Amino acid sequence: MTDARQAPSSRALIERSLKRRNAAERRFRLYGVLAICVALGFLALLLGRIIQQGHSAFVAHEMSVSVPLDPSRIDRSYPAGANYDLMAAEQVGALLGISPTDEAALTEVREILSPDVGLQLGEQVRDDPALIGQTITIHAPLGDDADQYLKGEINRETLEAQRVLTDRQLDWIDRLEARGVISSALNTGLFTRGDSTQAELAGLLGAIVGSALMLLVTAAVALPIGLLAAVWLEEFAPKGRLTDFIEVNINNLAAVPSIVYGLLGLAVFINTLGLPRASPLVGGLVLALMALPTVIIATRSSLRAVPPSIREAALALGASKTQAVFGHVVPLAMPGVMTGAIIALAHALGETAPLLMIGMISFVPGVAEGFTSAASTLPTQIFIWENAAERAFHERTAAAIIVLLAFMILMNAAAIFLRRRFERRW
Amino acid sequence: MILSLGLLLILALAAAGFVLGRARLARVIGGGGPRPVSRPIHHGLRVALWSAVPAAAVALAAALVSGPVQVQAARASLPAEIAAQAPLEQSVYVSDVIAQAHGGFASARIRTPAEQSAMTEAAQTVRRIDQGFRWGGLALALIAGFLAGWRAIVSIRPELKARQHVEAWIWLALALCSTVAVLTTVGIIGSLLYESLRFFRSVSPVEFLTGLQWSPQIAIRADQAGQSGAFGAVPLFAGTLLITVIAMVVAAPIGLYAAIYLAEYASRLQRAWIKPMLEILAGVPTVVYGFFAALTVGPALRGFFNGIGAMLAGGPLDALGQHLMQVQNQMALVAGAVMGIMLIPFVSSLSDDILNATPQSLRDGSLALGATRSETVRKVLLPAALPGIAAALLLAVSRAIGETMIVTMAAGLQANLTANPLDTVTTVTVQIVTLLTGDQEFNSPKTLAAFGLGLTLFAVTLALNLIAQRIVKAYREQYD
Numbered sequence: 035m036t037d038a039r040q041a042p043s044s045r046a047l048i049e050r051s052l053k054r055r056n057a058a059e060r061r062f063r064l065y066g067v068l069a070i071c072v073a074l075g076f077l078a079l080l081l082g083r084i085i086q087q088g089h090s091a092f093v094a095h096e097m098s099v100s101v102p103l104d105p106s107r108i109d110r111s112y113p114a115g116a117n118y119d120l121m122a123a124e125q126v127g128a129l130l131g132i133s134p135t136d137e138a139a140l141t142e143v144r145e146i147l148s149p150d151v152g153l154q155l156g157e158q159v160r161d162d163p164a165l166i167g168q169t170i171t172i173h174a175p176l177g178d179d180a181d182q183y184l185k186g187e188i189n190r191e192t193l194e195a196q197r198v199l200t201d202r203q204l205d206w207i208d209r210l211e212a213r214g215v216i217s218s219a220l221n222t223g224l225f226t227r228g229d230s231t232q233a234e235l236a237g238l239l240g241a242i243v244g245s246a247l248m249l250l251v252t253a254a255v256a257l258p259i260g261l262l263a264a265v266w267l268e269e270f271a272p273k274g275r276l277t278d279f280i281e282v283n284i285n286n287l288a289a290v291p292s293i294v295y296g297l298l299g300l301a302v303f304i305n306t307l308g309l310p311r312a313s314p315l316v317g318g319l320v321l322a323l324m325a326l327p328t329v330i331i332a333t334r335s336s337l338r339a340v341p342p343s344i345r346e347a348a349l350a351l352g353a354s355k356t357q358a359v360f361g362h363v364v365p366l367a368m369p370g371v372m373t374g375a376i377i378a379l380a381h382a383l384g385e386t387a388p389l390l391m392i393g394m395i396s397f398v399p400g401v402a403e404g405f406t407s408a409a410s411t412l413p414t415q416i417f418i419w420e421n422a423a424e425r426a427f428h429e430r431t432a433a434a435i436i437v438l439l440a441f442m443i444l445m446n447a448a449a450i451f452l453r454r455r456f457e458r459r460w
Numbered sequence: 461m462i463l464s465l466g467l468l469l470i471l472a473l474a475a476a477g478f479v480l481g482r483a484r485l486a487r488v489i490g491g492g493g494p495r496p497v498s499r500p501i502h503h504g505l506r507v508a509l510w511s512a513v514p515a516a517a518v519a520l521a522a523a524l525v526s527g528p529v530q531v532q533a534a535r536a537s538l539p540a541e542i543a544a545q546a547p548l549e550q551s552v553y554v555s556d557v558i559a560q561a562h563g564g565f566a567s568a569r570i571r572t573p574a575e576q577s578a579m580t581e582a583a584q585t586v587r588r589i590d591q592g593f594r595w596g597g598l599a600l601a602l603i604a605g606f607l608a609g610w611r612a613i614v615s616i617r618p619e620l621k622a623r624q625h626v627e628a629w630i631w632l633a634l635a636l637c638s639t640v641a642v643l644t645t646v647g648i649i650g651s652l653l654y655e656s657l658r659f660f661r662s663v664s665p666v667e668f669l670t671g672l673q674w675s676p677q678i679a680i681r682a683d684q685a686g687q688s689g690a691f692g693a694v695p696l697f698a699g700t701l702l703i704t705v706i707a708m709v710v711a712a713p714i715g716l717y718a719a720i721y722l723a724e725y726a727s728r729l730q731r732a733w734i735k736p737m738l739e740i741l742a743g744v745p746t747v748v749y750g751f752f753a754a755l756t757v758g759p760a761l762r763g764f765f766n767g768i769g770a771m772l773a774g775g776p777l778d779a780l781g782q783h784l785m786q787v788q789n790q791m792a793l794v795a796g797a798v799m800g801i802m803l804i805p806f807v808s809s810l811s812d813d814i815l816n817a818t819p820q821s822l823r824d825g826s827l828a829l830g831a832t833r834s835e836t837v838r839k840v841l842l843p844a845a846l847p848g849i850a851a852a853l854l855l856a857v858s859r860a861i862g863e864t865m866i867v868t869m870a871a872g873l874q875a876n877l878t879a880n881p882l883d884t885v886t887t888v889t890v891q892i893v894t895l896l897t898g899d900q901e902f903n904s905p906k907t908l909a910a911f912g913l914g915l916t917l918f919a920v921t922l923a924l925n926l927i928a929q930r931i932v933k934a935y936r937e938q939y940d
Contacts, residue, residue, distance in 0.1 A: 055832055062834035066721025069714045070734055073808070076801045077741045083756050084748070259637045266634035282929075284641045289855065289925040290918065291862020293889050294648060297914040300896065301651035308527060323644050330641065356627045384745025387864035387893070395897045413747045420751050420869060428755060435748050442743065 084439075088432025090185050094221035094234065095176040097147070097210070101125050101155060102169040110166065113159045119144055119152035122172070129215060130206050142203055146180040148234045175223060176216060178233035178426035180207050184216070187425060224433060228400040229410060229418075233426035236419070238434055240401045244314055244409030245383060245441075247402060251318020252325055252382050257375050259322075260329030261364075267330070268337045269359045288327035295324050296391025304392060311393035312408040320392060321382040328381070332374020336367040369456035373449045380445035384438065386413040412438045462594050466519055469602060474512035477609045481507030484616045498622035506622045509629050510612035515605025522597025529593070530586045534558055537582035539575055548904075553579075561586035652918055655911035662905045663691045668912055670694060674875035674886075676895060676906050691909055693916070695875035699885030703796040703867060704860040706881055710800025711860075712853055715807025720837055722808070723815035735809075742805035750869030753798035758789035758870055761797075765882065784882070790872035793881040799866050803856045810855065814848035815841060819939055847935045851928040858924035862917060864889040888913050 101122050108116040123143040124134045132139045151174045159165055175181070179198045182188050184207065194201055210216045227237025271277045299320035303309045309316050340363050348358035394414040402409030410418070412434060419431040481504040489496055496503070534557040535550070542553050552567050560583040571579065616622075660668070671692015718738070722731055769784025818841050826836040842849070872884035873894060895910040 055835070059832040059834045062837070063721070063725055066717045066725055069717035070721055070738075072714055073718055073741060073801075073804045074734070074737055076804075077737065079756075080744065080748070080752050080801075083752065087755070259640050262634045262637035263640065266631075266638045270631055270634055271638070280638055280642055283645050285929060286922060286925055287641055287644055289858060289921065290648065291859075291864070291889070291921055293862065293864045293892055294652070294914055294918050294921075297892070297896075297911060298644075298648050298651055301655055301911070302647055306651075326641060326644070354623065354627060356630055380743070384743075384747070386745065386747040387868075387889070390868075390893055391896055393897075413745055416747050416751065417865070417869070420754065431751060435751060438745065439748070442745070446743065 091433035247314035264333035296388030336370025511609030659908035706796025711803035719811035753870035810852035
């Protein structure tokens with residue numbers, strides 16, 4: 035009887051607590067969804083913001099200007115000494131109705147041109163002195179401030195004293211654009227030029243070549259050593275204290291902060307062995323040491339995935355241990371090894387801190403000539419440009435990030451493709 | 461040039477050894493006789509290895525010895541007036557002599573004519589030594605390779621187990637490759653210790669670890685003002701700790717909840733999409749996070765706090781408002797929060813693995829007793845997985861401590877001893893970068909301080925990693 039009396043109340047109790055418990059359950063679940071939304075939201079914000087900041091750098095405004103090379107103003111014995119910038123500015127000024135004697139105005143005109151106009155004129159005259167006396171047409175990027183104005187980054191509403199361009203410079207730019215002297219085109223200079231102190235002339239070619247050379251060194255060092263080390267540890271090494279010690283070492287190296295590798299590179303490769311600072315060779319060696327644990331760990335797991343029956347079959351047919359491993363196990367593990375290696379290299383491509391330690395922070399104009407000359411790389415170029423004061427460099431920094439991410443996505447896609455195409459389930 | 465020539469000659473020697481080895485075997489067995497134990501290719505490879513490896517070893521030894529001998533020669537030629545100067549000047553002179561000998565960049569020191577002629581003479585000596593080692597080393601290498609190869613050829617018999625010889629070489633090569641990992645550790649510890657000990661000769665370790673004043677910008681020349689910098693690293697440790705704590709406050713709950721959702725609630729399809737997206741977050745280079753922090757998060761948070769400050773100023777919370785209005789882009793909160801975002805996928809993927817490793821029977825038992833899923837997670841799975849999750853968080857802390865680019869780009873340079881997340885702080889890694897980039901002389905305490913900081917950083921992260929690995933290992937064994 036007591037049961038019958040208590041049953042309704044305990045049932046109500048349970049139902050009430052059940053409601054509370056289900057609410058807690060929904061809340062808990064909601065927290066999980068929220069956490070994932072926050073993480074993915076940050077990813078979207080990060081990528082969206084960088085594309086928003088960087089996409090405009092892939093288009094640039096350029097200007098074509100025809101300059102008569104007045105023989106009276108160019109010394110034939112020293113053509114490099116002529117003031118080509120001024121000659122070009124006078125021609126642009128003529129289009130705008132500025133008198134050639136108005137020096138203050140011409141100086142302002144020069145500010146919206148790129149120094150590249152004068153450089154190109156000087157180069158053409160040096161290569162072919164017969165041009166003196168003729169009129170030649172130059173296509174050159176617009177100065178970075180003028181380019182930023184046309185992209186809407188510099189606002190006319192800002193007080194004149196607080197912007198880099200004066201009111202009349204803005205008027206001139208508008209008029210030149212209306213007359214078709216200034217046109218916008220794909221910014222090929224971003225991929226065909228090296229770094230420069232002038233934002234409109236700064237390109238990524240040097241950084242891309244530097245990164246490529248460095249990754250070559252990394253791949254040439256880390257892949258064979260990593261592969262062979264993993265083969266030894268997995269297939270040959272006598273299991274014992276020594277291999278345990280090596281294993282602990284590898285696991286710890288994978289977690290050492292990257293900047294410590296930079297200190298190692300500085301102390302050992304540069305100061306002790308005397309290898310050249312800021313060179314792709316040293317950078318590649320440092321990154322190879324960093325990538326080594328990853329390569330070894332990936333290789334070992336794909337070696338372990340090859341079933342023992344393969345080894346046993348080879349041994350049963352009279353192959354030696356070495357022949358069984360290198361003739362059968364390693365080739366079968368190769369897709370997994372390559373996948374791991376590409377992912378390790380993609381990671382190395384984005385690594386910055388150790389490269390700063392070995393001197394890749396200085397301005398390197400042009401393109402690295404070889405493995406031992408000073409070079410910049412994509413991540414260090416991003417770091418250097420981010421520190422630049424000009425607004426136009428911010429846009430280029432974001433563009434450089436887009437290029438870097440594109441390369442990394444390409445490499446990861448290659449790794450995924452390899453895995454899908456060649457991976458075998460036993 | 462000599463490098464590629466030497467490589468080519470050694471390769472040619474090996475190729476010749478290969479051909480001669482095979483030919484020798486063919487001659488030894490002649491027409492008939494016993495069948496050789498090993499195949500001709502192994503005999504060829506054996507001779508090739510015996511000629512190439514000793515040659516390469518001798519050449520490498522010559523290349524390694526050459527540098528120190530050149531430095532010794534340059535040091536021996538030190539003019540008296542430079543020998544009387546500080547050790548730093550002496551080593552600058554020596555490196556200038558070496559630079560002159562090899563056409564490298566010399567320092568901007570002004571030399572008297574007498575010193576210059578002494579330098580030119582020394583440079584010539586150095587160049588002669590260099591040439592001698594290059595050509596002498598190559599010649600010795602070829603002789604060594606030839607002799608060893610010859611011995612290998614002469615010893616060819618039909619019953620010789622050439623394959624086993626070759627495989628022994630391969631085994632040795634593989635074992636050597638595995639020691640590279642150990643050598644790297646030794647290199648890291650060795651170089652950090654060596655340079656740190658030099659640093660601790662001028663600054664006492666006690667002062668370094670307990671000093672409250674950090675201003676390493678000491679003068680390079682002795683006569684400049686502010687010669688003795690202060691190397692008390694406590695403000696750096698405090699700054700690192702503050703940023704790490706902020707990062708973990710962001711990363712731990714978000715990463716943990718994401719992992720719980722993925723492990724316990726998500727459908728197969730959701731997992732297939734969400735996991736790779738989180739991995740993208742983990743694959744983004746840190747320099748990109750730094751850019752994001754410096755140019756997006758920094759200005760945004762600063763605007764936010766300045767706006768709140770402007771509202772509060774003049775009211776009852778005037779002091780707080782004034783403080784908020786002075787917040788700068790480089791506050792600890794910015795670097796910490798962005799670092800936290802970076803660590804989310806790290807925490808979530810490690811915790812996800814750990815949760816998946818808990819036995820299914822725990823889950824089933826709890827659900828069978830009527831617990832809801834969240835109660836199962838909170839009361840059964842999390843306590844069971846606690847050691848593993850603690851290890852994951854420790855690894856994340858170690859990552860945060862060693863992270864460099866985000867703090868270099870988004871945190872400041874001022875060493876403030878503060879716990880206010882809206883203040884500018886600096887970290888160990890930022891100071892390492894600052895001390896070692898830009899113009900520097902390698903032997904000044906300023907640059908050596910970076911190695912002292914590096915050693916501290918390495919020791920702390922190593923300890924955290926070792927503890928975390930220990931915990932994970934014990935945890936795995938518990939359920940295996």
